[in-house]
Amino acid sequence: MKPDPRRAVRPLGSHAAAARHAAHLRALNIDRVLSVAMDRPGTFTRAELIEATGLSAPTVGSLSSHLIQTGVIRDLGTGPSRGGRRPSLMEFNARHGYVAGIDLGPTRTRLAVADLRGDPIAHRIVSTPSEEEPAQLLGKIAAALRSLMDEAHVPVEGLLLVVAGAPGAVDIKNGTVAFAPNLPRWTDVAMRLLLQRALGGTPVMVENDVNLALLGEHWRGAARGHDTCAFIFVGTGIGAAILIDRELHRGNHFMAGEIGMMCMGPQYIDMDFGTRGCLETLAGLEALRARWPQAARDDPAGWLTDLIAAADAGDPHARQAVGETARLIGIATANVVTVVDPSLIVLGGAMFAQAGPLVGHVRAVVESIARTPTQVVVSALGKEAPLAGCLLVAAMEARKHLRQSLRSAAGLVRMVQ
Amino acid sequence: MKPDPRRAVRPLGSHAAAARHAAHLRALNIDRVLSVAMDRPGTFTRAELIEATGLSAPTVGSLSSHLIQTGVIRDLGTGPSRGGRRPSLMEFNARHGYVAGIDLGPTRTRLAVADLRGDPIAHRIVSTPSEEEPAQLLGKIAAALRSLMDEAHVPVEGLLLVVAGAPGAVDIKNGTVAFAPNLPRWTDVAMRLLLQRALGGTPVMVENDVNLALLGEHWRGAARGHDTCAFIFVGTGIGAAILIDRELHRGNHFMAGEIGMMCMGPQYIDMDFGTRGCLETLAGLEALRARWPQAARDDPAGWLTDLIAAADAGDPHARQAVGETARLIGIATANVVTVVDPSLIVLGGAMFAQAGPLVGHVRAVVESIARTPTQVVVSALGKEAPLAGCLLVAAMEARKHLRQSLRSAAGLVRMVQ
DNA sequence: GATAATAGTAAACCGCTTTAATTAAGTCTT
DNA sequence: AAGACTTAATTAAAGCGGTTTACTATTATC
Numbered sequence: 001m002k003p004d005p006r007r008a009v010r011p012l013g014s015h016a017a018a019a020r021h022a023a024h025l026r027a028l029n030i031d032r033v034l035s036v037a038m039d040r041p042g043t044f045t046r047a048e049l050i051e052a053t054g055l056s057a058p059t060v061g062s063l064s065s066h067l068i069q070t071g072v073i074r075d076l077g078t079g080p081s082r083g084g085r086r087p088s089l090m091e092f093n094a095r096h097g098y099v100a101g102i103d104l105g106p107t108r109t110r111l112a113v114a115d116l117r118g119d120p121i122a123h124r125i126v127s128t129p130s131e132e133e134p135a136q137l138l139g140k141i142a143a144a145l146r147s148l149m150d151e152a153h154v155p156v157e158g159l160l161l162v163v164a165g166a167p168g169a170v171d172i173k174n175g176t177v178a179f180a181p182n183l184p185r186w187t188d189v190a191m192r193l194l195l196q197r198a199l200g201g202t203p204v205m206v207e208n209d210v211n212l213a214l215l216g217e218h219w220r221g222a223a224r225g226h227d228t229c230a231f232i233f234v235g236t237g238i239g240a241a242i243l244i245d246r247e248l249h250r251g252n253h254f255m256a257g258e259i260g261m262m263c264m265g266p267q268y269i270d271m272d273f274g275t276r277g278c279l280e281t282l283a284g285l286e287a288l289r290a291r292w293p294q295a296a297r298d299d300p301a302g303w304l305t306d307l308i309a310a311a312d313a314g315d316p317h318a319r320q321a322v323g324e325t326a327r328l329i330g331i332a333t334a335n336v337v338t339v340v341d342p343s344l345i346v347l348g349g350a351m352f353a354q355a356g357p358l359v360g361h362v363r364a365v366v367e368s369i370a371r372t373p374t375q376v377v378v379s380a381l382g383k384e385a386p387l388a389g390c391l392l393v394a395a396m397e398a399r400k401h402l403r404q405s406l407r408s409a410a411g412l413v414r415m416v417q
Numbered sequence: 418m419k420p421d422p423r424r425a426v427r428p429l430g431s432h433a434a435a436a437r438h439a440a441h442l443r444a445l446n447i448d449r450v451l452s453v454a455m456d457r458p459g460t461f462t463r464a465e466l467i468e469a470t471g472l473s474a475p476t477v478g479s480l481s482s483h484l485i486q487t488g489v490i491r492d493l494g495t496g497p498s499r500g501g502r503r504p505s506l507m508e509f510n511a512r513h514g515y516v517a518g519i520d521l522g523p524t525r526t527r528l529a530v531a532d533l534r535g536d537p538i539a540h541r542i543v544s545t546p547s548e549e550e551p552a553q554l555l556g557k558i559a560a561a562l563r564s565l566m567d568e569a570h571v572p573v574e575g576l577l578l579v580v581a582g583a584p585g586a587v588d589i590k591n592g593t594v595a596f597a598p599n600l601p602r603w604t605d606v607a608m609r610l611l612l613q614r615a616l617g618g619t620p621v622m623v624e625n626d627v628n629l630a631l632l633g634e635h636w637r638g639a640a641r642g643h644d645t646c647a648f649i650f651v652g653t654g655i656g657a658a659i660l661i662d663r664e665l666h667r668g669n670h671f672m673a674g675e676i677g678m679m680c681m682g683p684q685y686i687d688m689d690f691g692t693r694g695c696l697e698t699l700a701g702l703e704a705l706r707a708r709w710p711q712a713a714r715d716d717p718a719g720w721l722t723d724l725i726a727a728a729d730a731g732d733p734h735a736r737q738a739v740g741e742t743a744r745l746i747g748i749a750t751a752n753v754v755t756v757v758d759p760s761l762i763v764l765g766g767a768m769f770a771q772a773g774p775l776v777g778h779v780r781a782v783v784e785s786i787a788r789t790p791t792q793v794v795v796s797a798l799g800k801e802a803p804l805a806g807c808l809l810v811a812a813m814e815a816r817k818h819l820r821q822s823l824r825s826a827a828g829l830v831r832m833v834q
Numbered sequence: 835g836a837t838a839a840t841a842g843t844a845a846a847c848c849g850c851t852t853t854a855a856t857t858a859a860g861t862c863t864t
Numbered sequence: 865a866a867g868a869c870t871t872a873a874t875t876a877a878a879g880c881g882g883t884t885t886a887c888t889a890t891t892a893t894c
Binding site for chain 1: 667748
Binding site: 438439442462463464474475477478498499500501502503504505 | 869870871872873874875876881882883
C-alpha cells in the first residue's frame with residue numbers, strides 16, 4: 001500500500017493524483033457555478049455568476065472558460081452594454097444531453113424526449129394492452145422511443161437517462177415492479193433491467209407513477225411552491241404520494257401512501273379485509289359504479305359523466321352514491337392530512353378528471369375533520385402529470401450526474417493558452 | 418462597497434478577511450476532525466483520525482494541536498505501543514460545555530444536566546401543579562435547574578443550551594406553546610422567551626414532548642437503528658411523532674401526527690366531531706375509564722391496573738372495554754403505518770405503561786390491516802423518554818454550534834511555537 | 835470628448851494540503 | 865543484546881487554487 005518512492009517522476013501538469021484537497025475546492029466551485037448556470041432560465045454573464053456564487057472574478061472567469069470548453073455552457077457572444085464594456089453572454093447548453101420519460105399505463109403508455117431542462121422535445125402515445133407480456137411491451141416501448149428520438153433528430157448516444165413510471169408497488173432500488181393491481185401480469189417484473197437492455201444500455205430509473213405525478217404537479221402544476229404536500233389518486237385503485245421538504249417519502253417498504261388498504265372504521269375490520277373492508281373496495285371507481293344501478297346500461301366510458309350529471313340534476317340515488325364515495329375519500333384524505341400535515345392536497349385520477357363537484361365534497365369533509373388549514377385542489381396536469389414527473393426527475397438526475405463527472409474531471413485548463 | 422485601496426496595511430497574521438476560500442477548506446477539515454472526535458465513544462490517536470478522516474498526517478497534526486489548544490479535545494498523554502512509537506491519546510472533552518433538558522409534565526417536571534455526549538450528570542423531579550401560572554412555573558423550574566447545577570458542580574457559564582419539551586402543539590420556530598390539551602393555562606405561552614429570561618440568557622429550544630420521546634427511543638431505547646419510525650402516545654390525550662430518515666417530521670403547521678383528532682369512520686362524522694367523534698374521545702384514557710363502570714369505585718390511580726387484571730381474569734366487561742379501545746388504537750396505528758410505512762412503531766404513554774396485554778391487542782389489529790411487516794413494540798424508556806430526547810437534542814445542537822464556532826475561528830496557530 | 839462605470843484578464847501573493855523526509859520510540863528476531 | 869522493522873508524529877518543501885491588486889477594453893453619460 002505504500003507508494004514506491006522510486007516511481008517515475010510525475011510529469012508537470014499531470015492531472016492524476018494532483019493535490020487532492022485543493023482540487024476538491026475547485027470541484028466544489030465548479031459545482032457551485034454549474035448549479036447556478038443550470039437554474040438560470042435564460043442567458044447570464046460572468047458578472048452575474050460572480051454575484052450569484054460569491055466567487056471572485058478571476059475564479060469565475062477560469063471556471064467559465066473551462067465549462068465552455070467542455071460544452072456544458074455555450075458562449076453566445078457579447079450582449080448589450082449596461083453602461084460599460086459589453087458582457088459576453090453565456091447559456092447552459094440544455095442540449096448537452098437528452099433524457100426521456102415513460103409513463104406506463106394499463107392501456108396506453110406516454111413517451112417523451114426532453115432536454116436537460118426537462119422541456120419536452122417530442123412526445124407520443126403508444127397503446128400497450130395489458131394482456132401482453134411485460135417483456136414484449138417494454139420492447140415495443142423501447143422501439144417507439146427510438147423512433148421518436150429519430151424523428152426529433154435526437155442522437156441516440158446523447159440519451160443520458162430514462163425515467164419510467166409504473167402503477168403499483170415499485171422497488172426503486174432494484175428497479176422492479178413488485179405488483180400492480182390493475183396489471184396482473186406485472187408481478188415481480190425487472191422493469192429497469194428489461195428496459196435498459198432493450199435500449200442498448202442507457203441508464204433507466206423506475207418509480208411509482210403517483211409519486212411522479214406529485215413531482216410533476218410540484219414542478220409545473222397545482223403544487224408549485226408547496227414543499228410538503230400529497231397527491232391522492234383515485235381511479236380503479238387508490239393511492240397517495242407524499243412529498244416532505246421537496247423529497248418524496250417512499251417508506252421502509254416502498255409502501256408509504258398506499259391508502260387503498262386503509263381501514264375505514266372498526267365495523268369493517270372483521271370482514272375479510274382487503275377484499276371488502278378497505279378504502280379501495282369502498283370508494284374506488286368500481287365501488288362508485290356499483291352504487292349507481294344505471295351504470296350498467298350506459299357505455300363503459302361515460303357512466304361517470306352521466307352519474308355526475310344526474311347528481312347535479314338532483315337525482316337522489318346519484319347524490320347518495322357520490323356523497324358516500326366522497327365522504328370516504330374525504331376521511332382518508334383527512335387522515336393523510338392529520339398524519340402528515342401538508343400545506344396542500346392534490347386530488348387526481350379518473351375519479352376527479354371529469355367530476356368537478358366531487359372535489360368540493362371531499363374538500364368539505366376534510367375541512368370538517370382536519371384541524372389544519374390545508375388546501376385541497378384538483379390536479380392541474382391531469383393525465384400528463386406522471387410524464388412531467390418523469391422528465392423532471394430524469395433532467396435533475398442527469399444534471400446531477402453531469403455535475404459530478406465535471407467535478408471529478410476538474411482539469412488544470414489554465415486560462416487562455 | 419468597494420474596498421478602499423489605501424486602507425491601513427493589514428497586520429501580518431490577521432485573522433480577519435484572510436483568503437476566504439482556502440480558510441473554508443480548513444473549516445471543512447476542522448469540522449471533519451471534530452465530527453469524528455465527537456462520535457468516538459472513548460479515546461483516539463492522531464493515526465486513527467488520519468484513518469477516519471482521510472486527511473494527511475501533517476494536516477491532522479495541525480488540526481489536533483489547534484483543537485487541543487481550544488480545549489475541545491483533551492490530551493491524555495501517551496498510550497500503549499502497537500509495535501512502534503507510542504501514540505499520544507486524545508479524547509473529546511465532553512465537559513467543554515454542558516446542556517440541560519426539561520420535560521414539562523401536567524403534574525411533575527423532570528430536569529437533568531448532561532455533558533456534551535448527552536450523558537446525564539444529575540437529575541431531579543419537581544412538582545409543577547397545572548393550576549399555577551406558566552410564567553411562575555417556568556421560574557420555579559429555572560430555579561430548580563440552577564440549584565441542580567450547583568449541586569452537581571456544573572458552572573453556570575458552561576451551560577450552552579437548554580432543550581425543553583412540552584405536551585401539546587409547540588411552534589418550534591417561535592418557541593411558543595400554542596395550546597396543550599391537558600394544561601388549560603398553557604395557551605400561546607412564549608415558553609422559550611420566559612425560560613431564557615429566567616435562566617439569564619441561556620439559549621433555549623422548545624419541542625413537543627412526544628417528538629422528544631421518539632428521539633429518545635431512537636437514541637437509546639426501543640427504536641435504535643430504525644431511521645423511519647413513529648411513536649404513538651396514548652394517555653389522556655393521543656398523539657404521534659414521526660421520524661423520517663432520522664429527522665423529525667413536524668408538518669406544515671407543526672401538527673403532523675396529531676392523531677387524537679383522527680376520524681374513525683363515516684358514522685362519526687356527523688356527531689359534533691372533536692368532542693365526541695374523534696380518536697382521543699373514543700380511545701383515550703378517559704374513554705377507557707368510561708367503558709369500565711367499576712372504575713369510579715376504585716382509586717383514581719389504580720383503576721387501569723385493576724381493569725387489566727379483571728380482563729386477564731376473564732371478566733367479560735373488562736375484556737370488552739380493553740378490546741374496543743385496543744381496536745380503535747390499532748386502527749389509528751395501522752393508518753399511520755399505511756401512510757408513513759415505518760419500520761417500527763413504538764407505543765407509549767400511560768395507557769401502555771402498566772397495560773402490557775393491550776400492546777398485544779394493538780399489534781394484532783395492526784397486523785390484520787397493514788400490508789407491511791411493521792414491528793409494534795412498547796416504549797423502552799417509559800416516562801424518561803422525553804427527557805432523554807431533550808438531552809440528545811441539546812447535546813447534538815450544542816456540538817453543532819461548537820463546531821461552527823471553531824470553524825469560523827480557524828486561526829493560524831502554526832504547529833509548536 | 836472627458837469621465838465614470840462595467841467587464842474581463844494578468845500577475846503577485848497567500849493559506850492550506852500534500853508528498854517526502856526525518857525524528858522518536860517502541861517491538862521483534864536471531 | 866544488537867540490529868531490523870513498525871508505528872507514530874513532526875518538519876520541510878512544493879504545488880494548487882483562490883483572492884487581491886493592477887491593468888486593459890469598451891461603452892454610456894454628462
